[in-house]
Amino acid sequence: MQYILWPMLAFLLLYIGMAVRGPSMWDRMLGMNLASTKVILIILMVASLQDMGFLLDYAIIYALSGFIGTLFITMFWGTRKRREKEKRDGTDQ
Amino acid sequence: MELTSNIIIIIGTVFMLFGAIGILKFRSFSLRVLIISKIDTVGAVTVVIGVALRHGISFFTLRVLLLLGILLVVNPMVTHIITRTAHVSGYNLEEDRGQDDT
Numbered sequence: 001m002q003y004i005l006w007p008m009l010a011f012l013l014l015y016i017g018m019a020v021r022g023p024s025m026w027d028r029m030l031g032m033n034l035a036s037t038k039v040i041l042i043i044l045m046v047a048s049l050q051d052m053g054f055l056l057d058y059a060i061i062y063a064l065s066g067f068i069g070t071l072f073i074t075m076f077w078g079t080r081k082r083r084e085k086e087k088r089d090g091t092d093q
Numbered sequence: 094m095e096l097t098s099n100i101i102i103i104i105g106t107v108f109m110l111f112g113a114i115g116i117l118k119f120r121s122f123s124l125r126v127l128i129i130s131k132i133d134t135v136g137a138v139t140v141v142i143g144v145a146l147r148h149g150i151s152f153f154t155l156r157v158l159l160l161l162g163i164l165l166v167v168n169p170m171v172t173h174i175i176t177r178t179a180h181v182s183g184y185n186l187e188e189d190r191g192q193d194d195t
Contacts, residue, residue, distance in 0.1 A: 001099055001147075004106055004140075011109050018116050026179040027122050033171050034112075034133050036129040037164070041140050044160065045102075047143045048153075060163060067167040071174060078178035085183030 005045055012038040013018035029070060029090065098147035105139030108132055122179070130172035137164055 012035055019031025040059045048054035112132035119125045138161060145157040 004102055007106055011113055014113050024122055026175055030177050037137050044144055048147055053153050060160050063163050067171055070171050074174050074178040077181045081182035
């Protein structure tokens with residue numbers, strides 16, 4: 001069971017690598033979001049191995065905060081890029 | 094009970110392995126989002142169920158199931174938000190699709 005942690009860590013590093021390498025900004029957002037899912041799973045496994053129940057609350061909070069973070073970033077950058085696009089096209093969709 | 098949960102967790106990890114392969118194979122954003130977000134949610138859900146099974150009926154399992162519910166709701170929603178904002182803010186999918194043919 002504890003040997004499953006190593007591939008999980010490898011996936012985490014892979015997704016962070018994808019986020020770093022991703023050509024577009026949205027690739028990066030996706031990579032970081034998936035990396036946070038991996039972190040949740042690692043916390044979950046450590047909690048079940050060590051039988052520490054309180055770690056699960058951290059995993060839940062981490063899942064929600066990752067979601068909210070992504071939400072705000074996309075809202076912020078979305079409107080900014082849309083304004084640039086409208087300026088570029090000169091039309092107001 | 095211990096064995097079955099371990100097997101389920103291994104299956105979940107194998108799903109995530111497909112996700113990792115998906116990243117290396119697909120270069121264009123649209124294909125990547127489509128495939129990897131689904132595979133990752135499935136892999137995560139399988140691992141969470143495996144961990145829940147490992148502890149039988151207890152408060153620990155209740156919290157794990159709560160986490161499962163959150164994961165099921167949050168993951169697809171985040172992927173949708175990212176893709177929709179990318180599309181709305183003018184991320185050009187046509188020039189992006191060409192990348193994958195190389």
